[in-house]
Amino acid sequence: MLRLIPFFTTETQLIAALRRGESRAHKVAYERFSGRMLGVCMRYCANRDDAEEVMLDGFMRVFEKIDQFREDGSFEGWIRRVMVTESLMFLRKNKQWRQEIPIEDAVIEPDYVWADSAIHENDLLRMVNQLPDGYRTVFNLYAIEGYSHADIADLLGISEGTSKSQLSRARAILQATILKAEQEQRTNEHGTQLRKKSS
Incomplete structure (x- = not known):
């Protein structure tokens, strides 16, 4: 039997799937937002490798803390704030700021x-x-x-x-x-x- 891969046509559907912990939703969210979020992290980190590491940590935090998103602002804006926080944590840990x-x-x-x-x-x-x-x-x-x-x-x-x-x-x-x-x-x-x- 052919297994249908879920497709999230709206952001609300994607967020609901993330809250259910669906791995396909993780993949879709990463593909949808990673380009812009890498740009955010690169503004804080000294090199691309560090920025990519911070971004990946940021997405893990997004997936772990998705229930904290209250939907009173844009989902992308919330992800962006997570990435900024992760970047600052990285800089603090490495005493670069x-x-x-x-x-x-x-x-x-x-x-x-x-x-x-x-x-x-x-x-x-x-x-x-x-x-x-x-x-x-x-x-x-x-x-x-x-x-x-x-x-x-x-x-x-x-x-x-x-x-x-x-x-x-x-x-x-x-x-x-x-x-x-x-x-x-x-x-x-x-x-x-x-x-x-x-x-």
């Missing part, structure tokens, strides 16, 4: 708005990933995940002043990196135009 910086040492941000730059999103994410671990963690939590400095202080066990100073330094580094990239791009474009005129 405790970079204490006094607020008085914070770099003052320039007046221009770096976020208005025409730089490509993938380039910006690459620049964020190159930030020191503490800066990157605070920047991601504040600028991407939307946590307040008070929340970040609680999550990381640091002061609000340290959170603010790390965000300020992260932005300053990104601004400088973006300006350098834009200057290099303009120089390259100018050189290309000169070569075309001379040919």
Whole structure:
């Protein structure tokens, strides 16, 4: 007799199957969300191997704690929060995020708005990933995940002043990196135009 493989046409059906512990539901959830969740973990972890490990741990936590999802927000958003928590646990375990910086040492941000730059999103994410671990963690939590400095202080066990100073330094580094990239791009474009005129 042919055994029918369950197919989850709605998110509600998928969640119900996850709560029943169906392995097919685990596979479907992983296939549906792993790409985006790997991106979340990669924003916190220094390399892809660590990010993949954290993501797998995160999915195990999702499957174990599925009954804690109250359906008062999006399922993907809940999974994302689990992945952020797992990433922070990984950083804490490996002591990669405790970079204490006094607020008085914070770099003052320039007046221009770096976020208005025409730089490509993938380039910006690459620049964020190159930030020191503490800066990157605070920047991601504040600028991407939307946590307040008070929340970040609680999550990381640091002061609000340290959170603010790390965000300020992260932005300053990104601004400088973006300006350098834009200057290099303009120089390259100018050189290309000169070569075309001379040919």
